Amino acid sequence: MSLPTRPMFPAYATLSDKIGWYLLRGVGVLVLLYLLLPILAIVPLSFSDSTFLSYPVPGWSLRWYHNLFSSDAWARATRNSFIVAPLATILATILGTMAAVGLARVNFFGKGLLMSLLIAPMVVPVVVVAVSTYIFFARIGLNDTYLGLVLVHAALGAPFVLTTVLATLQSFNENLVRASLSLGANPLSTFFRITLPIIAPGVISGALFAFATSFDEVVVTLFIAGPTQVTLPRQMFTGIRENINPTIAAVATLLIIFTTTLMLALEWLRGRRR
Numbered sequence: 001m002s003l004p005t006r007p008m009f010p011a012y013a014t015l016s017d018k019i020g021w022y023l024l025r026g027v028g029v030l031v032l033l034y035l036l037l038p039i040l041a042i043v044p045l046s047f048s049d050s051t052f053l054s055y056p057v058p059g060w061s062l063r064w065y066h067n068l069f070s071s072d073a074w075a076r077a078t079r080n081s082f083i084v085a086p087l088a089t090i091l092a093t094i095l096g097t098m099a100a101v102g103l104a105r106v107n108f109f110g111k112g113l114l115m116s117l118l119i120a121p122m123v124v125p126v127v128v129v130a131v132s133t134y135i136f137f138a139r140i141g142l143n144d145t146y147l148g149l150v151l152v153h154a155a156l157g158a159p160f161v162l163t164t165v166l167a168t169l170q171s172f173n174e175n176l177v178r179a180s181l182s183l184g185a186n187p188l189s190t191f192f193r194i195t196l197p198i199i200a201p202g203v204i205s206g207a208l209f210a211f212a213t214s215f216d217e218v219v220v221t222l223f224i225a226g227p228t229q230v231t232l233p234r235q236m237f238t239g240i241r242e243n244i245n246p247t248i249a250a251v252a253t254l255l256i257i258f259t260t261t262l263m264l265a266l267e268w269l270r271g272r273r274r
Contacts, residue, residue: 039256046249053246064246074251076228077235084146084231085214088153092210095154096161097203101195103162104169122159129156130223137224144226152220157210164209168202208266212259 045053049061068074099118103111121129133152134143142148172195180190196203218233225234232251239248 042249042252043256045246046253048246048249051245053244053249064250067247068250068254071247073230074232074235074247077230077232080229081215081232084149084153084229085211087150088157088214089207089211091150091154092157092214093161093203093207096158096206096210097165097199099158100162100165100169101191104166104172105174118162119159121156122163126156126217126219130220133220134223143224144229146229149221149225149229149231152224153214153217154210156217156220157213160209160213161203161206164206165199165202168199172198205266208262212262216255216259 044057045055046064047060047062048054048057049059049063050057103115129152137143137148137152142151176194176198177190180194181187185193216233217231218237221229221231221234222237225231230238232255236248236251239245
């Protein structure tokens with residue numbers, strides 16, 4: 001079966017409708033190019049043999065990727081990111097899912113206020129979160145620790161899980177839970193065998209957002225993390241501040257590929273949900 005080579009307009013479509021269709025898509029393409037080209041411009045610089053970030057690229061080399069993979073500082077930062085981000089994602093997913101299920105099933109006075117408080121880390125300026133967390137953690141000794149970094153990253157990611165799971169629960173049929181309970185299943189078994197498989201696309205989507213939030217976070221990490229908890233974004237920030245070289249471009253290129261893969265996985269999950 002061959003795909004159509006041009007759009008199929010309905011019989012009542014006028015010339016202005018057709019022009020508007022092409023114009024809308026043309027504007028959409030221009031907007032996408034405007035957003036993507038500055039990001040993609042960093043990719044050729046990562047293969048430059050120059051010690052400076054400059055166009056045109058004087059020559060091509062993989063020296064900056066070799067420098068990235070042979071550097072102890074970058075290796076430590078990458079390891080820390082892949083320790084903190086998964087742990088924070090797991091904690092944020094558990095807390096966000098539990099909160100979403102509870103809010104979806106129970107109506108009580110002050111529910112809207114509680115919801116506002118739970119999503120506050122998503123809307124409050126991150127520097128405010130960083131300063132307040134630093135002051136609070138200093139009192140209980142969680143600054144300069146992996147535990148403190150995981151906790152604050154989980155707090156930043158949990159609102160994304162909460163909102164995506166709540167959106168999924170809007171179309172959830174509660175009669176399935178009642179039927180399971182009436183057949184003798186306990187609430188915990190009902191959740192894992194009935195509720196969770198149905199809302200899984202929303203849970204996974206929220207988890208991906210939480211992971212991306214933790215993996216890209218730099219402001220809070222600057223306040224909370226110590227020298228041994230330096231993450232990849234903080235190492236990039238330090239490199240840009242002290243000595244700009246194309247190693248930053250190599251790291252940025254790999255992060256672009258990584259985050260693009262996450263977004264493609266998210267869109268695939270949304271397609272499965274539909």
